[in-house]
Amino acid sequence: MAIIDCPECTHKISDQSVSCTNCGIPTSKMKFLIKCPECFESISNQSASCSHCGFPIAKPAPFKAVPPPLPTQNHTPIVRVNSSRKSKGVAILLALFLGDFGIHKFYLNQVFWGILYLLFCWTFIPAIISLFEVIILLFMNESEFNRRFG
Structure with a gap:
């Protein structure tokens, strides 16, 4: 069980609860709501702009799995030294x-x-x-x- 913030009223609620005890918004809708970075009102995460102030909402870039860069290797030529040289x-x-x-x-x-x-x-x-x-x-x-x- 975890404590989460309600996106509508920022009241602390349990992630197991059905709705926010302060504003009544259902928790099933909470995962589809985001805060507007300009006016901090709750809006749908699907909207292109804030319905309250009109601020354009930038969509996050789709996540692409990028493999980590390969470690760089110094390619120095291997010079074979004849270690079995007889005296x-x-x-x-x-x-x-x-x-x-x-x-x-x-x-x-x-x-x-x-x-x-x-x-x-x-x-x-x-x-x-x-x-x-x-x-x-x-x-x-x-x-x-x-x-x-x-």
Whole structure:
């Protein structure tokens, strides 16, 4: 239950009551009445002008459901940075100290060769080969290293 104002006399009444207790206007007619913005008399909400003072009544614009604006997005180009870039120095150190186990091969994403080095590490052949690879890596320039392993 809510308390509403009578549009005719502005008396407070219940929205459940049949009519205004002050002026007697039926509540069924109340929803069709509005106040004139000029003379404040009750008029029909369908009238184009006030019947008392002649003030033109502006019809409210029909409600159109307008979707909310989409959030603006800053379209910055995505620059892919090669985060898996291998370091030539790290590869040389791994080949020098752990070359017998093929750790430098795993580091350079040559998993097959890394497993092969692990299988034959007991023969010390991978250790000898990794010393040659250290020399090759030392004399390889950065662009060639990045092209092959980057």
